[in-house]
Amino acid sequence: MAKDSSKNSQAEGNENQVDKTLSTSNPFDIPLSRTPLNVIPDPSQFSKELLQEVVNHTGFRDKSLEAGSTSRRKFDSAHSTPARSVSRTTYVGQLGACTGPRVLQCTGERGPSNSRVSRRISNVNCEPPPTEVPHFELVEDPSFWNDHNVQVLIRMRPLSNMEKMAQGYLRCLKQESLQTLAWLGHPEVRFTFDHIVSETISQEKLFRVAGLPMVDNCMSGYNSCMFAYGQTGSGKTYTMMGEISQEDGKLVDDCGITPRLFEYLFTRIKLEEENRRDERLKYSCKCSFLEIYNEQITDLLEPSSTNLQVREDLKEGVYVENLTEYNVKTVDEVLKLLLQGAANRKVAGTDMNSESSRSHSVFTCIVESRWEKDSMTHLRFGRLNLVDLAGSERQRSCGAGERVKEASYINKSLSTLGLVIMSLVDVAHGKHRHVPYRDSRLTFLLQDSLGGNSKTTIIANVSPSMWSVFVFM
Numbered sequence: 101m102a103k104d105s106s107k108n109s110q111a112e113g114n115e116n117q118v119d120k121t122l123s124t125s126n127p128f129d130i131p132l133s134r135t136p137l138n139v140i141p142d143p144s145q146f147s148k149e150l151l152q153e154v155v156n157h158t159g160f161r162d163k164s165l166e167a168g169s170t171s172r173r174k175f176d177s178a179h180s181t182p183a184r185s186v187s188r189t190t191y192v193g194q195l196g197a198c199t200g201p202r203v204l205q206c207t208g209e210r211g212p213s214n215s216r217v218s219r220r221i222s223n224v225n226c227e228p229p230p231t232e233v234p235h236f237e238l239v240e241d242p243s244f245w246n247d248h249n250v251q252v253l254i255r256m257r258p259l260s261n262m263e264k265m266a267q268g269y270l271r272c273l274k275q276e277s278l279q280t281l282a283w284l285g286h287p288e289v290r291f292t293f294d295h296i297v298s299e300t301i302s303q304e305k306l307f308r309v310a311g312l313p314m315v316d317n318c319m320s321g322y323n324s325c326m327f328a329y330g331q332t333g334s335g336k337t338y339t340m341m342g343e344i345s346q347e348d349g350k351l352v353d354d355c356g357i358t359p360r361l362f363e364y365l366f367t368r369i370k371l372e373e374e375n376r377r378d379e380r381l382k383y384s385c386k387c388s389f390l391e392i393y394n395e396q397i398t399d400l401l402e403p404s405s406t407n408l409q410v411r412e413d414l415k416e417g418v419y420v421e422n423l424t425e426y427n428v429k430t431v432d433e434v435l436k437l438l439l440q441g442a443a444n445r446k447v448a449g450t451d452m453n454s455e456s457s458r459s460h461s462v463f464t465c466i467v468e469s470r471w472e473k474d475s476m477t478h479l480r481f482g483r484l485n486l487v488d489l490a491g492s493e494r495q496r497s498c499g500a501g502e503r504v505k506e507a508s509y510i511n512k513s514l515s516t517l518g519l520v521i522m523s524l525v526d527v528a529h530g531k532h533r534h535v536p537y538r539d540s541r542l543t544f545l546l547q548d549s550l551g552g553n554s555k556t557t558i559i560a561n562v563s564p565s566m567w568s569v570f571v572f573m
């Protein structure tokens with residue numbers, strides 16, 4: 101694997117450059133006008149006493165909390181407000197800003213007043229422990245991308261043992277169809293997304309639906325971005341990385357989307373190079389791995405390189421100055437970089453007194469291809485960005501010093517990302533509005549890969565007990 105410290109050299113024949121539509125950075129700096137939605141309590145912070153209070157208040161009985169009792173639902177359905185369907189445009193708001201009504205507001209703090217907390221929690225209409233979780237098979241639909249540029253998937257992870265111990269089988273989310281999710285509060289609310297990923301879906305299947313089209317797109321010379329969003333412990337890293345290892349030359353079942361993307365990418369490259377030998381088709385892939393913490397960029401593959409600067413010029417587009425890039429040819433080489441970066445992220449986290457989920461990580465691969473046809477050399481490149489976002493919780497953290505600063509940076513960058521995504525959806529629907537790329541490092545850095553012909557996938561990770569993810573919808 102060769103190391104390349106030069107700037108991203110974007111070749112003249114690149115389809116993205118020819119298009120010019122991808123570099124639409126906006127010179128105006130309009131402040132954010134909406135409240136971010138990331139006011140999410142961490143369910144793991146709720147004590148058993150508090151959860152018992154929920155049980156008492158809601159009438160929910162759980163075997164794990166009350167041995168020997170039969171769990172049952174005690175709600176009078178006549179009291180529940182009729183369900184409301186939310187249009188597809190609303191879901192984008194949950195990433196950072198919203199347009200719809202508030203369903204329930206949680207502060208994320210236990211606070212001195214228990215009644216305040218329990219009143220809020222008691223809004224949740226608890227399901228009895230399920231005998232089995234509904235399984236909805238994900239459907240692969242490559243035609244989706246013919247008329248969409250943004251795709252949003254909700255991935256529900258299984259309840260963890262800790263959650264089961266602390267909360268029983270308390271669930272506030274229930275999947276009702278391939279695209280509909282019900283929030284079991286008062287009133288019950290239904291949300292529609294492009295896909296709901298059941299907790300029983302395998303990593304492989306998720307990759308086929310969400311990841312594979314990103315590679316195809318990138319090899320066709322267009323940029324792609326995939327984001328994992330969600331609060332700490334919701335499964336972002338499991339989704340993006342999972343278990344990074346191989347057994348008998350194959351990725352293990354728990355392996356996440358990123359390693360699978362590269363397994364597929366290199367298989368396709370090999371096939372295409374063989375099929376188009378007469379055109380002397382050759383691919384090259386360059387990878388980099390960075391972290392954005394408090395709006396400062398660190399090279400995860402060269403952690404002594406901190407506070408790197410984002411530069412922009414007409415020829416080069418947007419790039420990070422002095423970021424190391426490695427030429428990669430095999431999955432093994434990519435896995436090494438992923439593990440190296442993950443290890444450095446941990447160290448950086450300790451040194452900076454932050455947790456990994458307090459920073460965004462961006463793994464980027466630039467796929468370049470060259471071939472000869474009609475006595476001309478053709479050049480094409482596509483950029484694939486895989487982003488593990490900072491945890492979306494505790495954004496109103498009222499601590500002091502570093503914590504407040506950290507929360508405000510995360511708040512701002514997730515809000516900006518939400519606004520950018522909403523703007524892209526609006527643009528796709530013919531509405532033109534300001535796209536605030538420059539309001540955060542993350543969106544500024546990724547602006548060439550968002551919008552235009554680029555494809556964006558957002559995987560919003562939730563636990564079935566994390567009701568407050570939907571607080572701001």
Ligand SMILES: Nc1ncnc2c1ncn2[C@@H]1O[C@H](COP(=O)(O)OP(=O)(O)OP(=O)(O)O)[C@@H](O)[C@H]1O
Pocket residue numbers: 256257258260299330331332333334335336337338339456457490491561
């Ligand atoms: N779909 C899933 N199936 C099984 N286990 C899962 C799933 N999603 C997450 N987990 C498990 O839940 C735990 C938390 O997941 P993970 O570390 O990915 O969360 P995270 O959102 O990345 O958290 P952080 O923001 O703190 O990094 C891990 O033990 C992971 O293995």
